[in-house]
Amino acid sequence: MQVRVALLDPDSDALAQRAAEIGESAESLAGGVRLAEARLRELADSCEIDGTFLEVEALVDEGEVTVALDDIRAVLVELGIELKELTRETYTGAVATRRR
Known part of the structure; x- marks a missing residue:
């Protein structure tokens, strides 16, 4: 890749x-x-691990977090990424888990 x-x-x-x-x-x-x-x-x-990791950040006011997350999810779906594939795990965390 x-x-x-x-x-x-x-x-x-x-x-x-x-x-x-x-x-x-x-x-x-x-x-x-x-x-x-x-x-x-x-x-x-x-x-060290298979898969694709995409870390997304959004700079929004506290009251706009839900709307921003909905927008991000909509874009991910348009890109063909299923919501069930999403995780809060970081790449670094996944590597650390695999190493244990």
Whole structure:
């Protein structure tokens, strides 16, 4: 399986602009991008379990969580992902369970 991931350059003006748009510091967002890069490299080198993992985040106000989750579920269904396939388990958690 091949996966392509697009991340902002942590040292770019585009990252600073996006950070301002979402009300986050450029330093914090850049740190998150660097962490994502490191984690993706680690996962690519040590994929220990079968399956596809997609972690989804949504930045919404507390009162909008239910609507946001409904929207995410609808998109996943459109992509052919059945709701029974969803889990709260993380990839890291699944690997740790398998190693036990």
